[in-house]
Amino acid sequence: MASPQQSSSFTVTPWIVKGDVDYDKLITQFGVQRIDDALLKHVKKLTGEIHPYLRRNIFFSHMYFDKILDAVEKKQKVYLYTGRAPSGPVHLGHIVPWLFTKWLQDRLNMHLLFQIPDEEKVLFKDNLTTEEAERWTKENILDIIAVGFDPKKTKIFVDTEYAGHMYKHACAVARKTTASTAKALFGFTDSDNVGKYFYSCMQSVPAFLPTVMEKKKTLCLIPCAIDQDVHFRLTRDVAEGIGFPKPATILCRFLPALTAGAKMSASETETLVATTDTPDVVKKKIMKYAFSGGRNNLEEHRKYGGNPDIDIAYQWLTFFEEDDAKLKKVYNDYKSGKLLSGELKMILVDKLNTFLKKHQAAREKAKKNVEKFMLRD
């Protein structure tokens, strides 16, 4: 596969993210909108607060999020839709958009459709078997439920199981999507398998299900990482022509890899923290691998201070420390040299282990509640 969203220094596709991602460039390349102050004001009016991910520019761009807020203001029903392709353990990078999705659900009282495209990784990864995809589907669903979505307003479905309700609409998308378009959007060549060509049509469908389920045109907001936007660009291009409203997206940056790459990779376990990692493993990974913005030695660090802007432990805190004042103090203390790298890392380790303790307990409890969430059939 070639990579159409490739610049000299970075690549962002739904299947490959590498290099030093320039998010400003992505906004232009993907033709999406920056989240501006007017939008944040509107969010605050409707929710009473501005989520840290919005304040901190982690969710930084969108398409039609303004229309979603207008609809919410008019008391129109709006659905959320996000997803998870199961090919390995869930890590903290996956959790980021889900945490934000839960906040939207709670604050705006929205129904959520959670897609598990279990066929995606089978089609895109040569070495993943259907059996492994099935196993990871079961495991990953526990993590989704553990995030705390409202069981009365959340439905999780697995593509290969739920295809009886999806395939027809996927064909409607496919009918309007030429192989040329798929090549241009996703960088496919003639050597790629035909399942890849078709797959994006299935990822479009949950954006239409709110309209199918409500039996009237119903808006849909998709919170996800920006690498997924290309799928929904395709969805937006065909939606109205087949009788559905264009879906809105709200897009986040990637939680950087511990080793300071663009995005954590599920295949390199030293660059990520899995939701099932024990406190010791978390500590070991952060201490050993988290790229440091500190100085070469204690004396220099005290004298010149560290650089939080490139320090991964600090960057991760911006995703997991909700308190702005605490975060600001860490930033200043690290920059002044008062806080050492090891100390900064321990702040992160404690934060993550507190988060994971709660998540792992919820994940254990989720085992009993799976069927409450599943759309089977």
Next chain:
Amino acid sequence: MASPQQSSSFTVTPWIVKGDVDYDKLITQFGVQRIDDALLKHVKKLTGEIHPYLRRNIFFSHMYFDKILDAVEKKQKVYLYTGRAPSGPVHLGHIVPWLFTKWLQDRLNMHLLFQIPDEEKVLFKDNLTTEEAERWTKENILDIIAVGFDPKKTKIFVDTEYAGHMYKHACAVARKTTASTAKALFGFTDSDNVGKYFYSCMQSVPAFLPTVMEKKKTLCLIPCAIDQDVHFRLTRDVAEGIGFPKPATILCRFLPALTAGAKMSASETETLVATTDTPDVVKKKIMKYAFSGGRNNLEEHRKYGGNPDIDIAYQWLTFFEEDDAKLKKVYNDYKSGKLLSGELKMILVDKLNTFLKKHQAAREKAKKNVEKFMLRD
């Protein structure tokens, strides 16, 4: 779309059949086997007779039909699979493989899976709506049931409804099928939609369902017109690699168009007889449109005789008159000039109207029995 199975004088793809089809050339082009005397002998041993379609070379080629007969002889369970893509009324050309399929079911006690790929025509015909496909699905199912399949051993399913049981296996096929392969087999270009690229994978799946349903490797025999063979060539190429036996096919010629083209076209109603045509309409169509092998005037016809080999009324009788002796007499009488074109046509009209009277009564009765046949999710 380009047409890969195109020679100077004819084209045969699942979507276009035109020109004067040379079936001998197709055997070579498609890499299938001729049905030979040894095979017919084996059929007779197992069924007690040789169906007229086999005697008359209407079902004329196959892949692995010999293996199917061996399995039947060893009392192994074998499934039949055939299908109908709904985009208009069923005509007599469609019925031909179904009549033969029923004979196989009855004589060899086989289960039958009948696929309705309602998405196919939507993907391949720009002017067909999903609603029309739904309407024709319902209508066509009545014709299928009217053929007289055993309700205890026949299951009909509609792709967009049954996709929950199919899509996973279609993805397994898709994973092994590159866009290059689809282009080479089906003549697609980059301007074709991605649904066309994926579609053949769905047509492969019913060949695997016997194995899924029986929970062990189970052979499948597909009786169909030869234009469909290309789909199953793809199926055979991937089957064993994904854990299923290669499907066998037994392939028939096309019932020629009344106006003497290669195949009746559902869009040109004067070239076909629909199963719902009234006796008057049948008579009018045959009398007016059936291409005649007769002479220019009565005198010449009596003197030189007609040519049954190019006469469409006679050709159709080879599909619908089961009695060899009667058919032989018509052939000889026509060739000698004793039988006139109008008289020959009336023999066909009577034969078809007798067939259709019975079919239409069965079709009416089928309305009450649809659910006995349907696999609904």
